Amino acid sequence: MKPGEKLLKRDKPAYVLDATATIHFVKITMLNLILEICNAYITREVYAEAVERGGAYPDALVIKDAIESERLKVYDIKDKRFLEALLRHPEIHVGEAETITAARELGGLAVIDEKEARVIANLYKVKTAPGCLFLLFRLLKLRKITINEAEETLEKLLTSGLYLDPLTLLTARKKLRAYTSEKG
Secondary structure, three states, X not given: OOOOOOOOOOOOOEEEEOHHHHHHHHHOOOHHHHHHHOEEEEEHHHHHHHHHOOOOXXXXXXXXXXXXXXXXXXXXXXXXXXHHHHHOOOOOOHHHXXXXXXXXXXXXXXXXXXXXXXXXXXXXXXXXEOXXXXXXXXXXXXXXXXXXXXXXXXXXXXXXXXXXXXXXXXXXXXXXXXXXXXXX
8 A cells, every 4th residue: 555545444244255255155046145245256267157157147147237337346466475375275176275365465364165265275374264154144133134034045055065074064054043132
């Protein structure tokens, strides 16, 4: 930042979405709700994965439309050295590394489902959130969906092919039940 420049105050947080979160929220027809609660970004690699290589799938068209209408932005990373450092970790792939790099550059949150990628991001002091579950609970907290809709959304995410290990799924369901008890 140059002297005299003011920080721009964002009305919404910047979330850099990985392919998993983007694709699954499209599959359950809830991407628009996500786009309402944040300034949403995907990286060039996530775009390639979700749209270019997934072009035959209906969700690719929905993502492309969100980009063309400028509700979802494609971000081109700038810090190639940082990206290369991340790619030295065999646990993560290019899309995750770009998502982490973009979140760092934008001062945003890397929304990534894969735990290994979040652990690596945290080593580099990049803020992360656990992908689809984070987005689900964020929608609930912001009252964009009710508790019943949140429970249905979790089931829809699982039906759409989202894999959650048994402990994570159990924890999410307990958290939803606890939320019901608090509000009910």
